[in-house]
Structures are given as C-alpha cells and as structure tokens.
Amino acid sequence: MPNSWLISDTHLDHKNIIRYCNRPFPTTKIMNNTIIHLWYDTVMPKDTVYFLGDLSMGNTRQWLNQLPGEIVFIKGNHDQGVPTIASKVLPTELGDIFLVHNPYDASDWPGWAIHGHVHNRRPFIDFNQKRINVSVEVIGYKPVNLDIILDIIKRGCS
Numbered sequence: 001m002p003n004s005w006l007i008s009d010t011h012l013d014h015k016n017i018i019r020y021c022n023r024p025f026p027t028t029k030i031m032n033n034t035i036i037h038l039w040y041d042t043v044m045p046k047d048t049v050y051f052l053g054d055l056s057m058g059n060t061r062q063w064l065n066q067l068p069g070e071i072v073f074i075k076g077n078h079d080q081g082v083p084t085i086a087s088k089v090l091p092t093e094l095g096d097i098f099l100v101h102n103p104y105d106a107s108d109w110p111g112w113a114i115h116g117h118v119h120n121r122r123p124f125i126d127f128n129q130k131r132i133n134v135s136v137e138v139i140g141y142k143p144v145n146l147d148i149i150l151d152i153i154k155r156g157c158s
Contacts, residue, residue: 002046005143008116009135010035013058021119038142043069052116053101054078076101
C-alpha cells in the first residue's frame with residue numbers, strides 16, 4: 001500500500017544554505033547526495049510526496065525528474081519554472097490539514113497546518129499553534145511519513 005510523505009526546504013545546489021542553517025555538510029555535493037539518498041531509501045515509486053517548497057536553487061525540474069514518488073509540489077519562495085500549487089487542503093482522519101510553504105500563510109487556518117520555510121525553527125510539532133514544521137533540518141533530511149505525524153497528533157491531543 002502506498003505511503004504519503006512530507007518534506008520541505010531541501011534547497012539542493014544552494015551553497016549558502018549550509019552556512020545559513022548550520023547544516024552538517026562540508027559541500028553542496030555531499031548535501032545533495034545525502035538528501036537524495038535518504039529520499040530514495042524512504043520513498044517508493046507509488047508513494048505520494050507532499051513537497052512544501054524550496055526544492056533547489058538550480059534546475060528544479062531536473063531534480064524532480066530524478067526523485068521517486070508522485071510529488072505534489074507546493075510552491076516555495078525559491079521555486080521557479082515548475083508546475084506548483086500555492087497550498088492544499090488534505091483530508092485526513094483527524095480532519096482537514098492545510099499544506100503550505102510559509103506558516104504565516106496559514107495564520108487564518110483554525111486547524112492543523114503542515115509547512116516548511118522556517119528551517120531550524122523548532123519544535124517539529126507545536127500543539128499550541130497546531131503547526132508542524134517539515135523543513136529538512138527539523139526532520140533529519142528525509143521525508144516524514146504522514147501516518148506518523150497523524151499518530152503523534154492523536155497521542156498528543158488525547
């Protein structure tokens with residue numbers, strides 16, 4: 001049975017992101033290879049990946065063509081030249097969840113929102129604000145399973 005995954009802000013080919021976000025990589029080549037390898041180890045071809053923006057600073061289409069999974073691409077502030085959507089409402093067993101790149105664009109959303117954009121900002125799940133940050137620095141540089149997120153929310157809200 002296919003899985004659903006979430007990830008944001010890989011910033012492949014972005015040399016300065018290593019310094020800006022204190023990423024543990026000496027070069028962009030090692031960063032790119034690590035993130036891609038973790039993606040391949042996690043996502044199967046029939047899985048769905050909700051990518052919440054800022055895939056790369058280079059040729060985004062080239063990277064998208066290399067990655068397994070059916071990618072639902074939500075536009076980040078650095079994405080150019082690929083088909084994207086601004087946001088998505090994802091129906092789940094816990095109700096609708098808003099998927100968006102920038103959490104500030106979900107300020108009027110009363111329920112749970114999953115986002116990227118804020119990189120190292122923790123926590124991963126903010127139960128008070130009902131926000132989940134799937135920026136790669138917070139989730140270990142690999143996609144996180146939607147079912148795991150839903151289970152954490154269920155346990156935390158009970």
